[in-house]
Amino acid sequence: MKVQDIPSRTILNPTGGFLGEGFTHTINLYRGCALGNSLCGLYCYAQWNPYHLQGRQWGSFLDVKEGVVEAYRMQYDRLKYPRSGEAKPLNIFMSSVTEPYPPQEHTTRRTRHLLEEMITRPPDLLVIQTHTPLVIDDLPVLQKLHERCQLRIHITIETDRSALPQPFPRQAYSPESRMHALQTLRAAGLHTVATVSPLLPLHDPWQFAKDLEASSHRVILDHYLLGDGSPEGKRTQRTTLPQLLENTGFAEWKTLEKFYEIVGIFKKVFCDADRVGVSREGFNADHM
Ligand code: SF4
Incomplete structure (x- = not known):
């Protein structure tokens, strides 16, 4: 894994497409992903972005953006409080094409330093979308930020x-x-969302739904045929x-029939339909 610093003059990127209904901007503090060779890297749609790859192999590099706090400060002041007119909403999704809590975050602290800045310059809404449990390292700063803005923490468990079974890659966590x-974040009073995205074969769907119900305010389920950002899951089909x-005996999990059967189980377990989101509508919903 080659890790290098890269300059960054802007960090708030306007949204469109999949996240455009619920969010005004995305933030990606890294480029590439340290988890790219694990299970989620197999289907990760970010691996197809030639601008990020620049000829490199997905999972072989991590670019660490420098100057992100200064960039956020400058853009925030301009976007949130334009010289003419009223304060504008700032609804941020972090991150859309990288992992905000890779193992390297232990030393770089890019995400932590930005969250600390957000306590002074809070967005209206911040969603942190992560695949790793390392987010709990930032519990104290998250609790402070929770008092300043709507904060939702999404953790993916597919x-x-x-x-x-082999030859599927191992899961990073x-x-x-x-x-x-x-569970830790919810017990600390933070708003937690489990993202089962994309749904992969389950061993015990009922128990899984019960476990997620106990640890999360909401769940969002997605299937690659619906939510990989291309018609009929063409990206994932590649x-x-x-x-x-x-090949491993899980063919039925490729179908939307199986997906909606699992959605039905989650709706029964979660009791409240608002607590179970599906694909794009689920990610953009503003339930707190
Ligand atoms: S953690 Fe996210 S960005 Fe990284 S490889 Fe997995 S799905 Fe892609």
Whole structure:
């Protein structure tokens, strides 16, 4: 894994497409992803971005953006309080094409330093979308930020299985560790959302739904046929995920029939339909 610093003059990027209904901007403090060779890197849609790749292999590099706090400060003051007119809403999704809590965050502290700045310059809404339990390292700053803005923490757990059969890659962090992070954050009074995205084969859907219900205010389920940002999941069809599901006896999990069967189980367990979101509508909903 090659890790290098890169300059960054702007950090708030206007949204469009999948996130455009619920968010005004995305923030990505890294480029590339340290988890790119793990299970989620198999289907990750960010791997197709040639601007990010610049000829490199997904999972082989992590660019660490420099100057992000200064860039946020400058853009925030201009976007939030334009010289003419009223204060504008700032609804941020972090992150859309990288992981905000890679293992390197232990030393770079890019995400932590930005969150600390947000206590002074709070957005209206901040969603932190992560695949790792490392977010709980920032619990004290998250609790302060929670008092300054609407804060939602999304943790992705695509399956309750600790491993899918070979040759699926391993998961970077176990489902248990991510479930524990959700529990910790919720117990600390923060708003937690479990994102089962994309849904992968489950061992015990009812128990999984019960466990997520106990640790999360909401759940968002997605399937690659619905939510990979391309018609009929064409991006994911380019990966080995569909064929691996077929070859390992999980062909039914490629279908929307199976997906909606699982959505039905979650709706029964969560009791309240507002607590179970599906795909794009689920990510853009403003339920707190
Ligand atoms: S953590 Fe997110 S950005 Fe990184 S490889 Fe996995 S899905 Fe892609």
